[in-house]
Amino acid sequence: MSSGGLGMMNCGDCLKWLGMDASTSVITLLDDPADLVRLSGVSWSLCRFVIVNKFCKSLCSRFCPDTLNFLLVAEVSNTSKSAEVGFSSALEWESLEREHRAYALLCHLIVSPEGKRDCIHRAVCASSTDNYPDESNENTLESGDLVDQRPSYWSSGGQYDPGVPESLTYRLTANLCVMREIKIQPFKAFFQPDHPIYLAKFVRFRMDHSRLREGTDDYEEQQLASDDYYKWTYVSP
Structure with a gap:
């Protein structure tokens, strides 16, 4: 042998x-x-x-x-x-x-x-929007500064109290996603005098799953987007 x-x-x-x-x-x-x-x-x-x-x-x-x-x-x-x-x-x-x-x-x-790609599927809603839809949080998913020849950015409705938080809600691409990094890009208003830069004082991320039933359409999900319809099991510092 x-x-x-x-x-x-x-x-x-x-x-x-x-x-x-x-x-x-x-x-x-x-x-x-x-x-x-x-x-x-x-x-x-x-x-x-x-x-x-x-x-x-x-x-x-x-x-x-x-x-x-x-x-x-x-x-x-x-x-x-x-x-x-x-x-x-x-x-x-x-x-x-x-x-x-x-x-x-x-x-x-x-x-x-092959598994490295964007985890965000689409924007669901924002707690407020100043000029919808031109300034909606859909713009935050654009890589460039312009969409259809206009500036691409999200703007809140604004608060008298700067300590009141705003929130943006997104749906991920799958039920299980591994996130290695989250990129945040402040917006430089090149169409305003002195080109001011707008950014948040602080940012917090909350993640988990929706309590909404399967088959909820986009419009209905936007109307129901609140803490009552989401179970947040991870909240960052």
Whole structure:
């Protein structure tokens, strides 16, 4: 028998030959979630080892430490596995598999160049607008200073008390988005004397999901846009 054939016969038993500690040290050197997914497909023992030790979750936390704050991974599915597996109950194994799939996909989206794009789908509404629609918050999504040969900016209706906050609401492109940065561009009014620059005294970001039913149209969503219709679970300093 050739040495190549012997290698193929024993490739699934690398855990046995290396041992748990050495295998862990080698696997933690991987920096691509695709490699972890491929590794879990080599054999049942490697699959179990990768999933139980949560290597995908660990790799994901290296690129995005905030994932360590996740409390639960939920997955919508119409089917449920019920077969028993040797080392754990079916329920526990399903939970581990679900977590493995979720973190593998999330990590891929974080490191993949194809996944880097604008997370904002559209502007929903603003707490006030001075001159709608010419000065609406739709303008904040424009990269240039002009739209249809007119200045592109959002302007609030204004308040007597400068401490009263204004808000802009946007819908994201997906239910799960990974944000690496948020860009804010103050507006330079080149059409006014001395070209003043308008910017906020402070900015706060709030994120989570809408309580509105599926299928709510754009107009209805704009009419219902208030704190009563949104569940804010993250508020920045």
